[in-house]
Amino acid sequence: MIVSNVSLSGCADFNSALCAGAGEGHLGGGSYRTTLTPTGNLVVAVCLGFIGTFGLLNNLLVLVLFCRYKMLRSPINLLLINISISDLLVCVLGTPFSFAASTQGRWLIGERGCVWYGFANSLCGIVSLISLAVLSYERYSTMMAPTEADSSNYRKISLGIILSWAYSLIWTLPPLFGWSHYGPEGPGTTCSVDWTAKTANNISYVICLFIFCLIVPFLVIVFCYGKLLCAIRQVSGINASMSRKREQRVLCMVVIMVMCYLICWLPYGIMALLATFGPPGLVTPEASIIPSILAKMSTVIDPVIYVFMNKQFYRCFQALLQCAAPRRGSSLKSSSKVPTKPMRGAAGTGPRRTNDFLFMVASLGQPAATVPQLGLSCEPTIDITKAPSSDNKPVVVSLVAHRDG
Structure with a gap:
């Protein structure tokens, strides 16, 4: 166990067990690696302090x-809250300990604390990643469903949240039970899965973790947001002037989401693979701490x-x-129960069919409707359920699609 802080040869001001672990291969794959200056x-302490402070506040x-x-x-917002809770737990259960370790140049809370730190941070980090995937799938499935999204149905989202934690x-x-183990990481001021052990037990776990929790x-x-963009472009083909700005905004957000995901997590995954499959000492303490900081940066960015x-x-x-009431912005609405009145000069003046339905492209923040399979005849309509107001709010416009078959 990590029980003392003594100076060993070449390990001044660093925890003795961590230095011994370096000689056993837990830090350097069989060779001692110096700690950070x-x-x-x-x-590192300044970066972790920034991440911990702003991650907590955000x-x-x-x-x-x-x-x-x-x-x-x-x-849908419950998924966003789930992401925030997991990121908040990282800021509370992880960042303060690595920050304190960086200020002192050594791990401070012992071997069991190291295992707890590695488990808790891995758990919350993977919850955040899986929640992002569930969020993208929920947006995709909501838009592609043939019926309107039920804004009061919490069951599906609750199952998604439970799935993220269970997964x-x-x-x-x-x-914790022998398939790999948690231990000191990089210079010894953080803890995570042991990336450097060359055993079949450890390598198999690292490969599975990389595939199922990152890739x-x-x-x-990528798949869900790609489909979302394709749907938006199809709608843009129906009414380009109305949908062009929405398409550009969604495209911008999707690119930002994917890029930030890659920036925060891909370097950490590559570092883990290099430490696992590369020669001993390939990943230096200085190089290993950067991907770790980028991964923690996701708590601020998300x-x-x-x-x-x-x-x-x-x-x-x-x-x-x-200190005021929130302003309600205009948005495209969808409801198969809302009576609508065709605009003058609109195409498609034939009688309505019983299976007509309204659709729009849901905003990324809160899907409010669905996008059907296109290839339908469509006409713009005006929502007449609200009386004109004096604040000159724009008329809510939706699209009515008639099934051809």
Whole structure:
């Protein structure tokens, strides 16, 4: 166990068990690797302090907005809250300990603390990744479903949240029971899965973790948002002037999401594979700490991308700062139960069929409707369920699609 802090040969001011572990292959794959310099530890501490502070504040703010404004309590937003909770737990259960270790240049809470740190951070990190994949699938399935999304049905989203935690537990519990193990990482100021052990037991776990907890979520995200963009472009073909801005905004957000996912997690995955399959000492302490910091940076970035770029959350954030009621923005609506009146000069003047339905492309923040299989005759309609108001709000426009068969 890690029970003392003594200076060994070449290990001044560093934990004895960590230095011994380096000689046993837990840190350097069979050779001792020096820790960061005092300047290096200071730089890492500053980065971790920034990440911990802003990650905590950003995710707490998300929870405050969700609790304060009833309009945000929709099923899809529960997934965003799940992401914020997992990121918040990383900021509370992980970052303070690695920050303290960096300021002191050594691990401070012992071997059991190292195992707990590695397990808790891996659990919350994978929950965040899986939740992003579930979120993208939910948006995709909502848009492609043949019926309107039920804004009061929390069952499906609740199952998705339970799935994210159960899936994460499936992949983070095995190291506690002998399939690989948690231990010091990089310079010894953080802990994670042992990437450097060259045993078949450890290598098999690292491969499975890389595939099922990094590659699979990424492929789901790319596939679902790719389909979403294709659907938006099809709608743009029906009414280009109305949908062009929406398409550009969604495309921008999708590119940002994918790029940030890759920036935060791909370097960490590559570092893990290099440490596992590369020669001993290939990944230096200086090189290994950078991907670890980038992965933790996701706790700051996720709330910004998935929440504060969401117009609904942003309006509530503005209302919170101004101590006012949130402003309601105009949006495309969908409801098969809402009576509509065709616009003058609209194409398709024949009688309505019983299976007509309204559709639109849901915003990334809160899907409100669905996109059917296209290849239908469509006509723009005006929602007449609301009386004209004096604030000159734009008329809500939707699209009515008639099935040909």
